[in-house]
Amino acid sequence: QNYRSTSTILDAANALIAHNGSRMGKNLWTAGHAGEKIVVFSAFNELEEARFVSDRILSEINRGRSTDDMAILYRSNAQSRVLEDALLRAGIAYRIHGGVRFFERAEVKDALAYLRLLSNPHDDTAFDRVVNFPTRGIGDKTLDDLRAQAKADQISYWQAATQLIQVGRLPQRASTALAAFIALIESLQLKQTGLDLDEQIREIIQASGLHAHFEKLKGDKSESKLENLQELVNAAKQFRYEQTDDDELPLMVAFLSHASLEAGEMQADEHERAVHMMTLHAAKGLEFPFVFMVGMEEGLFPGKRSMEEPGRLDEERRLCYVGMTRAMEQLVMSYAEVRRQYGKEEYHRPSRFLSELPVALLDEVRAKARFQPPAAKTQPSFVVQESGFRLGQQVHHATFGQGVVLGVEGNGAHTRVQVKFSDHGSKWLVLAYAHLTA
Known part of the structure; x- marks a missing residue:
C-alpha cells in the first residue's frame, strides 16, 4: 500500500511498470482519492518547456502553494541549465539536490576558465586553474617558481610564464610544456576571429584536451561531464541569439558576466523554502506534493544507450516509475519536440513511457503555436x-x-x-x- 500518491498517479505508474516483462505481478495501491489527471505538456523546444515549468510554479505559488512543495525531476544533470535559467528569470528560488548549479560544475568552470583567459590573459585565477589541466607536464615546482616570480615583480602569471621561458630559468622539459600552453592560448585567441561564441567554446573544449580528458573516464561519469560541456555550447548559442545590437559589451565578456551572475544567484540556503531540483536517481526515497518530470523524449528518457543494451530499457522504465510515484498530489510530465543537442536542433519523439500510460488518466496540453522570447530577469533581493x-x-x-x-x-x-x-x-x-x- 502506498500512503502518498493519489490513485490516478498509482494507476498510471502500475500500468507503466507492467510493460517490464521480468517484473513479478505486484501493484502499489492506495485507499486515498483519485486526484487530478496527470498533465502531459508538449513544448516546441526545451526553452519553452522550461518557461512552462516556471510559469506553472508561479501559478501554484499564487494559489498559495509553497515552493518547498514542488520538485523538478530530470534524467540528466545537463538538463538543469535551461530550467535554472527560467527559474532565475522568474525570480524563483531553487535548490539542487545531489549536485551543484550548472555554472558551478567543475567541468563547466574549466571550460569557462579557458574562455576567461582568452578574454584576459592576465586573469591569474583562470590561468592557475587550467595551466596544467588537463595534465600537460607542468609540475608543482614550475608553478611555484612562476607564482614567486609574479609576486616578486608584481606581474601576472601570464607575464611571469613568458619571462621564465625567455630567460631560460626553467628545466627544458618544464619550459617546453609551459611554452606549449602559452602557444595553445595564443592560437585559440587567433581562431576567435570569424567564429561565433558557441563555436569558440566548442573549439576550446576540443583543442584544450578537455573533451579527450573526460572521454577517458568510464561510464555515466564521463557521459555526464561531456553532456555538461555540450550544454555550455548550447548556453552560449542561446545567449548569442538573445543579445541585441545595442548591447555595448563584447559578446564574450557579456557571456562571462552572465555565467558569473547565474552561478551566484538564487540558490537557496538550507533553511530557505525553495523549489527542489534533482535527477531521477537522486529522487529515490523522497516525496513531494507537486512533481514535474521533464525531458520525456526518446533518446533522452529512455536514453539511447538503454535501447542498445539488454535490460537497460527495463531499468529506465523502473526509474520512470520511481519518478512518478514521488508525486503525492499532482504530476506534470513534459517533453520538447525540438531540443538542441551538440549545438544542433534535433527533432525528438515523445518518450515511449508516455504512450504506455492509460489515456483516460492524462490531460494532454500543447504549447501555443508561437514562440516568445524569454522575459526579462526578475531582480531578486540580496543583502x-x-x-x-x-x-x-x-x-x-x-x-x-x-x-x-x-x-x-x-x-x-x-x-x-x-x-x-x-x-x-x-x-x-x-x-x-x-x-x-x-
Missing part, C-alpha cells in the same frame, strides 16, 4: 555586501562613462553593482569584469 563601493558614489566605466552607484548585490566573485550612467541609463555589472574607478 548588500561590502564591495568597496557605497550607494551614491560617483564611478567611471571605460565604455559607459560617468555614473552613480544605485545598488550592490551578492558577494565575492558574484558581487554586482547597479550604476546609473549619464548617457546609457541604469545597468547591472559584475564587479569583477566592470573595472569601475572612483
Whole structure:
C-alpha cells in the first residue's frame, strides 16, 4: 500500500511498470482519492518547456502553494541549465539536490576558465586553474617558481610564464610544456576571429584536451561531464541569439558576466523554502506534493544507450516509475519536440513511457503555436555586501562613462553593482569584469 500518491498517479505508474516483462505481478495501491489527471505538456523546444515549468510554479505559488512543495525531476544533470535559467528569470528560488548549479560544475568552470583567459590573459585565477589541466607536464615546482616570480615583480602569471621561458630559468622539459600552453592560448585567441561564441567554446573544449580528458573516464561519469560541456555550447548559442545590437559589451565578456551572475544567484540556503531540483536517481526515497518530470523524449528518457543494451530499457522504465510515484498530489510530465543537442536542433519523439500510460488518466496540453522570447530577469533581493563601493558614489566605466552607484548585490566573485550612467541609463555589472574607478 502506498500512503502518498493519489490513485490516478498509482494507476498510471502500475500500468507503466507492467510493460517490464521480468517484473513479478505486484501493484502499489492506495485507499486515498483519485486526484487530478496527470498533465502531459508538449513544448516546441526545451526553452519553452522550461518557461512552462516556471510559469506553472508561479501559478501554484499564487494559489498559495509553497515552493518547498514542488520538485523538478530530470534524467540528466545537463538538463538543469535551461530550467535554472527560467527559474532565475522568474525570480524563483531553487535548490539542487545531489549536485551543484550548472555554472558551478567543475567541468563547466574549466571550460569557462579557458574562455576567461582568452578574454584576459592576465586573469591569474583562470590561468592557475587550467595551466596544467588537463595534465600537460607542468609540475608543482614550475608553478611555484612562476607564482614567486609574479609576486616578486608584481606581474601576472601570464607575464611571469613568458619571462621564465625567455630567460631560460626553467628545466627544458618544464619550459617546453609551459611554452606549449602559452602557444595553445595564443592560437585559440587567433581562431576567435570569424567564429561565433558557441563555436569558440566548442573549439576550446576540443583543442584544450578537455573533451579527450573526460572521454577517458568510464561510464555515466564521463557521459555526464561531456553532456555538461555540450550544454555550455548550447548556453552560449542561446545567449548569442538573445543579445541585441545595442548591447555595448563584447559578446564574450557579456557571456562571462552572465555565467558569473547565474552561478551566484538564487540558490537557496538550507533553511530557505525553495523549489527542489534533482535527477531521477537522486529522487529515490523522497516525496513531494507537486512533481514535474521533464525531458520525456526518446533518446533522452529512455536514453539511447538503454535501447542498445539488454535490460537497460527495463531499468529506465523502473526509474520512470520511481519518478512518478514521488508525486503525492499532482504530476506534470513534459517533453520538447525540438531540443538542441551538440549545438544542433534535433527533432525528438515523445518518450515511449508516455504512450504506455492509460489515456483516460492524462490531460494532454500543447504549447501555443508561437514562440516568445524569454522575459526579462526578475531582480531578486540580496543583502548588500561590502564591495568597496557605497550607494551614491560617483564611478567611471571605460565604455559607459560617468555614473552613480544605485545598488550592490551578492558577494565575492558574484558581487554586482547597479550604476546609473549619464548617457546609457541604469545597468547591472559584475564587479569583477566592470573595472569601475572612483
